[in-house]
Amino acid sequence: MAIKLKKVSKIKVKKKIWVPVRAPKEFGSKPLGESYLVSAEKAVGREMEVNLRDLTGEMRDQNAYVKFKITRANNNTLETQPIGFHLAASFMKRLVRKNTSRVDHVFNATTKDGKSVLIKSLMVGRYKSQHSMKTVLRHSLVKLVQEEVSKYDFSTFLQHLIGKKILPGLKRKLHKQFPMREVVLRVVKLQDEVVAEKELKQESTVVAKEELKQEAIVSKKEPTVEEPKVKEA
Numbered sequence: 001m002a003i004k005l006k007k008v009s010k011i012k013v014k015k016k017i018w019v020p021v022r023a024p025k026e027f028g029s030k031p032l033g034e035s036y037l038v039s040a041e042k043a044v045g046r047e048m049e050v051n052l053r054d055l056t057g058e059m060r061d062q063n064a065y066v067k068f069k070i071t072r073a074n075n076n077t078l079e080t081q082p083i084g085f086h087l088a089a090s091f092m093k094r095l096v097r098k099n100t101s102r103v104d105h106v107f108n109a110t111t112k113d114g115k116s117v118l119i120k121s122l123m124v125g126r127y128k129s130q131h132s133m134k135t136v137l138r139h140s141l142v143k144l145v146q147e148e149v150s151k152y153d154f155s156t157f158l159q160h161l162i163g164k165k166i167l168p169g170l171k172r173k174l175h176k177q178f179p180m181r182e183v184v185l186r187v188v189k190l191q192d193e194v195v196a197e198k199e200l201k202q203e204s205t206v207v208a209k210e211e212l213k214q215e216a217i218v219s220k221k222e223p224t225v226e227e228p229k230v231k232e233a
Contacts, residue, residue, distance in 0.1 A: 014038045021048065021070065021078040026159050027055055032068060032080065040073035047083065061092035064162070067189075082158050084189040092122065095182045101125035105138045109149040111157065117149060120187035124214065126179040133178055140177060144170055145185070154190050161185060 019040045021032045035043050042203055049219050050063040067084035096102050103123040108116055149157055149167055158168050171183040 017076070017121070018066065019043065019076055019078055021068075021080060023050075023055065023068065024079070024081055024155065027066075027082070030055055035078065040076050040078060044072060045072050045079050046070045048201070061162075063088045066158070066162070080156055082190075084187075085158055086187045086189075087184065092184075092186055095122065095124055095184070097124075097181075099128065100181060101127065101129040101134070103129075103137050105135045105141060107145075108141050109142075109146045111149055111154050112151060113153050115154055115233075116191060117154060117157075118147060118187070118189045118191055119149075119185055121145070122182070122184050122186050123180060124182040126134055126181045137178060139176060140172070140174060141183075144173060158188065161188065163173065188189075222226050 002190065016036050018034045020034050020038050021043075023030045023032055032054075034062050035046075037043055047067060048067050049065050049067050052066055053059060053063040055061075055066065064085065064087055066082055067086075068080040069083045070078045071081050072079050099121050101124070103125065105121045105123075107119055107121075109119055111117060121141055123141065125137075129137075148160075148170075151157075152160065157166075167183060167185070171180050174183055
């Protein structure tokens with residue numbers, strides 16, 4: 001009688017584990033989530049986005065998001081560094097109201113340690129402004145933001161931005177030139193210089209087109225007012 005031999009599989013199944021992901025010390029080393037991995041080192045280089053409310057515990061921060069990059073594995077814990085920040089699109093729409101002037105701008109700034117930061121800003125004036133005033137506001141904002149960014153490394157600058165330590169000062173200084181309703185940095189992103197230059201050109205074109213589109217929509221809605229005729233004596 002023939003004996004049947006059992007087949008033994010040679011495929012080795014690697015066991016996966018849940019590895020916790022933590023924020024850097026600047027953000028209180030708070031847990032950002034977990035990743036299901038074979039090895040913690042496999043996650044190095046990955047990026048993840050977290051709602052700011054989960055870091056601060058405040059409801060007013062639910063419209064903002066912080067992007068982190070996993071930099072290393074330390075004792076089966078993944079450590080991260082912040083690489084970006086942005087505001088929700090729905091929140092941005094609520095900032096702009098009728099009979100106000102919207103001023104968008106995209107520019108690069110350099111941190112204290114020489115890193116390039118792409119910044120997309122939004123200024124909302126209380127009244128409608130001319131193109132010449134919008135140009136003045138853009139130049140002033142770039143100068144003020146560059147002064148702030150150059151004082152810190154990226155992580156510290158982002159911390160000050162989230163902590164509401166930068167925007168009030170910017171709004172106060174710009175308000176002297178034109179009455180401002182809102183001044184926000186809607187996107188702050190750390191990147192290499194080559195990518196920054198390409199994205200800067202692309203975003204500047206998009207912003208210009210969008211601003212012209214918004215002005216055309218507003219002008220169509222506004223009724224034309226005829227100048228009163230003066231009767232000759």
